[in-house]
Amino acid sequence: MGRLDDRVIIVTGGAQGIGLAYCKGLAAEGAKVVVADIDKAGSEAAVGELGEAGTDALAVVGDVSNPEDTEEMARATMERFGRIDGLINNAAMFQRPAMSRVPFDQIPVEEWDRLMAINLRGVFLCCRAVVPHMKDQQSGKIVNISSGTVYFGSTNLLHYVTSKAGVIGLTRGLARELGDFNINVNAIAPGLTISMDESNDVRSGMNQQRIQARALKRSEVPEDLVGAAVFLCSSESDFMTGQTMVVDGGAQMH
Ligand SMILES: NC(=O)c1ccc[n+]([C@@H]2O[C@H](COP(=O)([O-])OP(=O)(O)OC[C@H]3O[C@@H](n4cnc5c(N)ncnc54)[C@H](O)[C@@H]3O)[C@@H](O)[C@H]2O)c1
Numbered sequence: 001m002g003r004l005d006d007r008v009i010i011v012t013g014g015a016q017g018i019g020l021a022y023c024k025g026l027a028a029e030g031a032k033v034v035v036a037d038i039d040k041a042g043s044e045a046a047v048g049e050l051g052e053a054g055t056d057a058l059a060v061v062g063d064v065s066n067p068e069d070t071e072e073m074a075r076a077t078m079e080r081f082g083r084i085d086g087l088i089n090n091a092a093m094f095q096r097p098a099m100s101r102v103p104f105d106q107i108p109v110e111e112w113d114r115l116m117a118i119n120l121r122g123v124f125l126c127c128r129a130v131v132p133h134m135k136d137q138q139s140g141k142i143v144n145i146s147s148g149t150v151y152f153g154s155t156n157l158l159h160y161v162t163s164k165a166g167v168i169g170l171t172r173g174l175a176r177e178l179g180d181f182n183i184n185v186n187a188i189a190p191g192l193t194i195s196m197d198e199s200n201d202v203r204s205g206m207n208q209q210r211i212q213a214r215a216l217k218r219s220e221v222p223e224d225l226v227g228a229a230v231f232l233c234s235s236e237s238d239f240m241t242g243q244t245m246v247v248d249g250g251a252q253m254h
Contacts, residue, residue: 002030003234008081009141010034010073012064012126013091015042017195018145018222022088025226026233027055032081036060036073036126037091056081064091064122065114074129084133086141086233089123089167094160095196104158112159119163123170127185131178140183143232144171146244148191151252164189168244175242184241186232191248193220215250224249 009026013019015037023033027050035050035057037043043059050057060076062069077084093099093115100111123144134140147164154161168187175185192203192210211217228245231237246252 002028003230003236004086005030007031007085007233008034008077008083009086009088009233010036010060010077010084010126010130011088011090012036012073012122014088015039015046016096018190018193018225019088019090020046021222021226022090022229023050023057024053025223025230026086027053027057029230029234031086031233032056032058034058034060034073034077034081036062036064038063039096063118064089064126065117067125067128070122070125070129073126074133077130078133083137084130084140085137086143087126087130088143088145088229088233089126090145091118091122092145092163093118099157099160101156103156107159115159116163116166119160120166120170123167127170127174131181131183134178134183135181138182140178140181141233141237142174142178142183142185143229144168144185144187146171146187146189148189148246148248148252150189151246151254171244172242179241184232184237186237186241187244188225188228188232189244189246189248189252190225191220191246191251193222193225195222210251213251214248218249220247220249 014023014035040061047057047059146167150165171187
């Protein structure tokens with residue numbers, strides 16, 4: 001028996017990287033998984049892989065910053081599975097698509113707006129789309145993906161750090177609004193995680209420094225984040241809401 005047997009969980013940005021690891025980890029605990037991603041080929045490949053492993057999975061292609069697309073994400077999930085038990089808000093402008101890594105006054109205004117639309121408005125829109133169904137069920141688990149950069153105060157990505165700090169504020173406020181409906185809202189703040197082929201990762205130099213800053217001195221990989229996601233989607237976290245779990249090998253302690 002799995003810890004998430006028959007729970008229906010949507011993972012935005014689930015086509016690859018850490019999102020795909022969440023999908024596989026949730027599926028391994030018995031969940032039915034909806035891969036919601038802007039990348040059509042990637043989502044379909046992910047669902048194919050999950051299906052081969054015996055998981056009932058659905059791909060929904062859309063842009064989390066677009067209200068019609070997020071409504072369609074919830075509608076398609078309800079049509080296929082008849083319920084929504086969890087939502088992991090993982091999609092972001094980060095590596096895919098890549099953001100600029102420059103001093104704050106060189107961030108193009110258009111990129112600031114686009115990043116906020118995906119990383120912050122997208123979380124709001126996805127929550128707005130699924131919460132009516134969770135309220136009907138009188139249960140639900142929302143997990144928002146923030147970032148350790150908020151605690152670290154990382155430089156040369158101010159739009160990103162600001163958006164991920166916003167995710168923590170959204171998590172706290174929404175947790176209080178939804179407590180009466182038995183809906184938990186929590187966040188995970190990953191540390192620097194090798195989520196793509198290191199030869200393509202602009203951060204591979206930074207990784208060595210980050211390893212030295214950790215209590216647990218090794219690279220962080222997507223699978224390191226799966227346990228926190230499974231826990232926050234399971235009944236084991238039923239009395240926990242409004243919290244942010246930092247999963248970074250002890251680089252930040254709060
Ligand atoms: N990798 C890290 O070091 C790290 C550290 C801290 C936090 N995070 C956060 O974890 C999450 C996953 O990280 P990752 O490294 O796997 O990211 P990634 O950039 O590799 O993948 C992002 C995924 O989101 C999808 N996506 C992008 N824009 C979208 C949109 N508008 N609508 C729908 N889907 C969209 C992409 O297609 C991709 O599948 C992100 O929220 C990221 O900010 C990552």
